[in-house]
Amino acid sequence: MLNPADETLVARLPEGVLRPLTPAYLEEPRRRVQGRAGLVAAPRNVDEVAAVVRACAEARVGIVPRGGGTGLVLGQVLPDIPPGGPAPLILSMERMTALRGIWPEENVLIAEAGMTLQAVRDAAEARGRLFPLSLASQGTAMIGGCLSTNAGGVTALRYGTARALCLGIEAVLPDGRVVHDLKRLRKDNTGYDIRDLLIGAEGSLGIVTAASLRLVVPPPQTGVAMLQVPDPAAALTLLALAERHMAGGVTAFELISGQGLAFLTETLPEIRQPLPGVPWSVLIEVGLPEGLPADQALEGFLTEAMARGLVLDGVIAQSGQQAADFWHLREHIPEANRRIGAIASHDISLPLSEIPGFIQAAGAAITARTDARLNCFGHLGDGNLHYNLFPAPGRNRADYDAERKALSEMIHEMVMARGGSFSAEHGVGRLKLGDLERWADPARLAAMRAIKATLDPLGIMNPGAVLAPARG
Amino acid sequence: MLNPADETLVARLPEGVLRPLTPAYLEEPRRRVQGRAGLVAAPRNVDEVAAVVRACAEARVGIVPRGGGTGLVLGQVLPDIPPGGPAPLILSMERMTALRGIWPEENVLIAEAGMTLQAVRDAAEARGRLFPLSLASQGTAMIGGCLSTNAGGVTALRYGTARALCLGIEAVLPDGRVVHDLKRLRKDNTGYDIRDLLIGAEGSLGIVTAASLRLVVPPPQTGVAMLQVPDPAAALTLLALAERHMAGGVTAFELISGQGLAFLTETLPEIRQPLPGVPWSVLIEVGLPEGLPADQALEGFLTEAMARGLVLDGVIAQSGQQAADFWHLREHIPEANRRIGAIASHDISLPLSEIPGFIQAAGAAITARTDARLNCFGHLGDGNLHYNLFPAPGRNRADYDAERKALSEMIHEMVMARGGSFSAEHGVGRLKLGDLERWADPARLAAMRAIKATLDPLGIMNPGAVLAPARG
Structure with a gap:
């Protein structure tokens, strides 16, 4: 049943863009809130996106852009309809899935916003190239959402976040005008950086409809190892040593805590653990030039690291399968967390040298206040930790309702006091x-x-996301 | 002699910020225009910058920010004072030269805007790190200007332009408010990218007063070679081959034309040329991991390149001195150009695969229209060419006054038709x-x-730069 605003709006929309409003459009991965919406539009091209945006502007109807819906901060769901206002329209990018072009010799690809990250990666791979952005949710997350949230993931250490991989965008501004700026250029200093303004704006300044993306030539030699480290401080010294050995060849450097391994054992016992039960370990991936076999490079590095006491034990993957197994373990830590059920999650970053002190001080502060269990893991090379609290054995999430907020505030205060961020990626x-x-x-x-x-x-673009609506 | 606006302004400025207005403040490197100004202020800290900006805002006096003054597009000089308006104030960053801090273990440094690029590089080097931005003018160019213009240079292929090397900024906005955002973080997704909006805005949206900058660990093995290539198309195939061999280890890939070498011979005969007289050559630098000597890697690469006909002749530097000599040659091409005296210069970029066609078509079009000589050189790895026209032997710059504009327009039209940029860096x-x-x-x-x-x-920030003043 449409309200009057929607009837006017429907009449103004391009033919055939509407889709049934199914529950999936109103969900977010952690199922903590339920979105509200009036209509769902799924345009087939940028002109239809522009027409939908103009129609919403005329009808003063808010637009909630939707990619793969994998975001973790409620950017894709509007749970509360503004008082007196019409329900928003969900603008889904699901039909804009074309690969507009690929130029392997330029290391460039142009993708529409609705391509999944996996599809972009596959398109690059089919032409002998790598699109290096890599996330656990890449099979569902769409490239438009990855750009709108400046997604990070496990390879940002080497290749940067989504922002660093985008050369140009096509986007629809809130007034319906289309920015056509799909340049395939590495250098273009011609005025203000509107591209980077839209990247990371989470759909609140416009809709990214397509992007030209930077590809790389895959390194000829890759290697993966799991290394037991004495503590996070040693892990950071190890990272510096790896950078010195590998000349920019460190692709990923992931910290794993003993609690993370224990959650895997508890919820996903079939996953093999090469270093079971160790308190702190690191997964390192390197990508190296022709003429330097990765296992040889990793062995040289490991010998020095063990001599210096930075690594207590380690396993270098001896095959592609074993490397994939190590990554399989790392990528299932979030799934194990979901099965345990977090009390509170914190996606934080810190200056690298502040990390050991933070981990020690925050861990002590948490232990002093609660029996909750802590799983601290993440992209150590970027200073990005996922710092999540879980119920003690035998208790459940709801038991912590009274203390959740204060615990999160305490953690964020400790992060910010050290020059960190309350939202890394x-x-x-x-x-x-x-x-x-x-x-x-x-x-x-x-x-x-x-x-x-x-x-x-008019405040129609993803209302209430990033910035609270202006007070009248 | 001050006009009334200036008297009011002077009274509002912090004590001791004014400097004598010497001719150097009104110059730009090519000496084509002369700036105008009323006052010169050189604040000692960000609060003084903010006070100067607020005073100028109150007095409605324009501000022309000045770093090292090496810009080539007149961003640092205001030649025409707006009718009826007061002369602008030059805001020089010359006294804000402090290194605020360096964290080698984090690969981060915080520099004030008035540090020269060379001083930033030296500060990093003193702690075993590399700040990779590298420009011919780095002894004079200041880091604030490098960021405000998103400077590129010879290492952008590997490390990106200035934008990619900046983690955070401190800046004064046009209303005098100070953005304190000198984060030392790799990941920080907390709202709109104001940093990247100010980077590349050429001082027209605010004054960058300090920046946290990304350092890298210098590669343990580096190598440099000069290679004769049959033509630009072969140079691009050679670049792709180098990327495949080196796994991201190609630091620079510079194209040099025979005309460039001839200008060197003519104006700087003392500079040694390892491949004299060849029509097209490439300078490549690689930085590689421990365990892979650069000359060994370059030899393997060169063997394959020669077998495929991509390289006709080549010299791998056998010492640090020889490597420096090769770079000395490359870096003196702009100086030779200055001595010859360009008719017109074009800082263009193109999608990589468009470069060979452009060079052929534009070269033919120029030959058909004029006797001017062409020196096409630059950062081929970034698709960035400096495409400059010079008088025929025996003629001079003024002889081409009538045709200059049409030639430049023709070149820019050919660039833009191929998806390029009229201002790469x-x-x-x-x-x-x-x-x-x-x-x-x-x-x-x-x-x-x-x-x-x-x-x-109020339109006071670098008035007339980037955008023409709003029409009343």
């Missing part, structure tokens, strides 16, 4: 609006609000 | 305002204007 969405208000530099926040107000004066 | 400044108006995507240009109007409603 997931974004702000609607979940972290309060954190942004509290922690962002005031002048930067004022500039953000001014830009939002000037580009989206 | 130098920026827009005041020189390329017309090009931006003509070639920029209209929706992107509209977004730029909206952002300028909302952040700088």
